[in-house]
Amino acid sequence: MSQRYLLIDGMNITHAANNAKVLKVGETQVQAIYHFVKIVRKLVAAYPTAKPAVLWDGASWRYMDFPEYKANRKKDDTPSAIKAAEMKKVAENQIPAIKKAMQLLGMPQVRASNMEADDLAAIMGDRYVAKGGRVVLVSGDKDWVQVVNDKIIWLDPIRDRKIMKPADMESALGYKLDSFEAFVEMKCLAGDSGDGISGIGGIGEKGAIDFLNEYGSTTNFSNMLLDGTLDPKRVPKKFRDFAESEEKQMIFQRNRKLMDLRTKLRPDPINLKVDAGEPDIERFRTFCNRLMFRSITKELEPWISVFPAFHSLQEELAA
Numbered sequence: 001m002s003q004r005y006l007l008i009d010g011m012n013i014t015h016a017a018n019n020a021k022v023l024k025v026g027e028t029q030v031q032a033i034y035h036f037v038k039i040v041r042k043l044v045a046a047y048p049t050a051k052p053a054v055l056w057d058g059a060s061w062r063y064m065d066f067p068e069y070k071a072n073r074k075k076d077d078t079p080s081a082i083k084a085a086e087m088k089k090v091a092e093n094q095i096p097a098i099k100k101a102m103q104l105l106g107m108p109q110v111r112a113s114n115m116e117a118d119d120l121a122a123i124m125g126d127r128y129v130a131k132g133g134r135v136v137l138v139s140g141d142k143d144w145v146q147v148v149n150d151k152i153i154w155l156d157p158i159r160d161r162k163i164m165k166p167a168d169m170e171s172a173l174g175y176k177l178d179s180f181e182a183f184v185e186m187k188c189l190a191g192d193s194g195d196g197i198s199g200i201g202g203i204g205e206k207g208a209i210d211f212l213n214e215y216g217s218t219t220n221f222s223n224m225l226l227d228g229t230l231d232p233k234r235v236p237k238k239f240r241d242f243a244e245s246e247e248k249q250m251i252f253q254r255n256r257k258l259m260d261l262r263t264k265l266r267p268d269p270i271n272l273k274v275d276a277g278e279p280d281i282e283r284f285r286t287f288c289n290r291l292m293f294r295s296i297t298k299e300l301e302p303w304i305s306v307f308p309a310f311h312s313l314q315e316e317l318a319a
């Protein structure tokens with residue numbers, strides 16, 4: 001039986017957990033901590049034989065290559081953007097406690113100074129598959145979908161979405177695409193306004209999806225024009241411009257480097273660190289008591305026993 005691995009997007013799940021009903025200890029919000037722990041517990045219970053790890057963002061190498069990367073998030077001063085920034089700060093203030101909880105639960109945590117969690121997910125996922133393993137990627141970040149293949153699945157536990165094959169993208173994301181490679185090319189053509197990455201111009205998300213469903217890939221499109229299979233006069237101008245414009249081609253290649261999680265142009269991880277954790281039921285009990293997490297401490301032994309570090313406790317309880 002293949003070894004299964006569970007790779008969890010720490011930052012994404014933190015922000016999702018923080019969006020729950022506000023919980024406070026004194027004046028300090030703790031809902032992200034509480035729900036993060038509960039979400040992780042549900043995941044390890046659902047995949048009891050998997051080796052789990054929480055992946056955290058470092059300072060992305062993309063900023064060095066493209067200074068505009070995510071810069072737009074800091075400039076927007078609309079009421080909704082200000083509120084989102086406040087929520088982000090509240091969530092990030094809870095991350096040290098979340099990391100401490102993961103340590104006490106024996107959950108490995110991984111971080112590299114120059115990598116985002118999605119880079120780590122792609123690198124680790126492919127390495128595990130190369131060794132014969134199977135991987136579950138846990139994140140609400142749609143960018144992780146491009147890593148899916150016959151041995152890797154994407155799971156969004158917040159919106160209850162799962163993608164195992166290209167056909168699943170339509171119901172989960174609304175994209176009707178024939179392959180995960182097409183998903184990458186769609187992103188590169190359309191850009192990503194949330195990350196401040198412009199598209200090639202003239203082709204938005206819908207146009208990129210139409211383009212790829214019509215021609216299969218950008219390479220196939222160019223080849224069809226070159227060998228005469230495709231009459232340029234019958235091609236919409238916005239698509240023809242992509243083939244004829246050197247500037248648009250350069251933007252596409254830039255986006256490919258920034259957005260393709262398997263790009264060979266990505267640097268190697270720097271200061272890659274794995275915190276294996278320090279599983280300790282009594283220290284975790286104290287941690288929960290301080291934060292008033294009574295629903296967890298009420299029956300802590302069976303609650304905690306699903307974590308791999310405490311499987312021996314699970315055997316004792318079942319005896």
